[in-house]
Amino acid sequence: MEDEPSEFTRRLHAGFGVSASTVVETARRATGEGVRACERIVRGHVNEVYRVRTDSKTFFVRIDRSGDADFAAEAWAMGEARRVHVPVPDVVLVDRARDDEEELPVMVLSALPGRPLADVEAELSPVRLRAVLTDAGRLLATLHSVRTPGVWKPEADGRWNTWDEIRDGVLAERRSERPELRSAGLSESEATVVLELVARCVDEYPWNDPVLCHGDFVPDHIFVDDDLRITGLLDFGMFHGGPPVSDLAYLRLVRPDLNQDGLLAGYGVSAEDREWxxxxxxxxxxxxxxxxxxxxxxxNAVQTAAYVRSLRSLVDDLRQRR
Known part of the structure; x- marks a missing residue:
């Protein structure tokens, strides 16, 4: 939910960093080319990312710092997207790289042509923005044509869970987060209402037919050319098997200011469909x-406050839509 790196993000990234030689060697190993330039990209809270210019192309080197990333699974998700003709970066390398005493998971990707929709969004008229969002909705519908073997993400042994296997755990985890809701500024009654809505969601909308969800479907990850044609979708790190509504639900949370009517039209859903x-x-x-x-x-106090504002707005909208 941040356009520029926040102070929190800067402090986080200041706490880690591999050597330049590790990045250069990883890029050389992946591409077989010499490295002409290397720039660190301070974004996000999970990966250490570098833009690398070789003799012929631009690539991105991503290094997992969370211990949670599964670059092989992410590469699988991108391959599935490519199979249904959703344009994504080429996966050049998934491996591990040694930096001093650490051995870290790495992923090297080709750069997409164009630039993020987020970079030009403010310059567009409502009509032009709606048009490109309609195209993005069509692209998302295509991505969601991919069925996943189960819900959420594959286990270490490659097995996917069913909704019945994780349902109770999802509900229990959300309920266990009541103290954090209170710490974020919600009253006891607000937290109770929110958790009742979560229980309603889990009960009424099971993930019985999971599809490939991007997980972070925002304008920052939708690339467009100068004519506003979509050139690709990137950053599948939060991909999962889930209900088709999941990606637009996430977008509603992190970009409550973005009118989704164009997206819904492209996706094939009426903006008047109250149940949807x-x-x-x-x-x-x-x-x-x-x-x-x-x-x-x-x-992260700034991000907490933004999520709470969005959460309260969602609760109000649901109350009014009864």
Whole structure:
């Protein structure tokens, strides 16, 4: 939920960093070319990312710092997207790299042509923005044509869980985050209402037919050319098997200011479909609880406040839509 790196993000990234020689060697190993330039990109809270210019092309070197990333699974998701003609970066390398005494997971990707929609969004008229968002909705519908073997992400042994296997755990985890909701500024009654909405979402909308969800479907990750044609979708690090509504629910949470009518039109959903909007917003509330809790735990006050504002807006919208 940040256009430029926040102070929190800068402090986080200042606490780690591999040597330049490790980045250069990883890029050389992946591409077989010499490295002419290397620039660190301070964004996000999970990966260390470098833009690398070789003799002929631009690549991105991503280094997992969370211990949670599964670059092989992410490469699988990107391959599935490519199979249905969703343009994504080429995966050049998935491996491990040694830096001093650490051995870290690395992924090297080709650069997409164009630039993020987020970079030009403010310059566009409402009509032009709606047009490109309609195209983005069509692209998302295509991505969601991919069925996943199960829900969420594959286990270490490659097995996917069913919704019945994780349902109770999802609900229990969200309920366990009541203290973080209270720490974020929600009253006891607000937290109770929010968790009742989560329970309603889990009960009424099971993930019985999971599809490939991008997980972070925002304008920052939708690339366009100078004519506003979509050139690709990047950053599948938060991909998962889930309900089709999940990606637009996440977008509703992190970009409450963005009018989704164009996206919905491209996706094939009417903006007047109250039941679909209710399902989206209940899923967004469920997302929100986890994100508020995480932001509280890591001490990101700015992001916590933004999530809480969005969460309260969602609760109000659901109340009015009864």
């Amino acid at each position: 909007l209710r399902q989206r917003d209940l899923h967004a509330v469920t997302h929100a609880v986890g994100y508020v809790a995480h932001s509280v735990r890591v001490g």
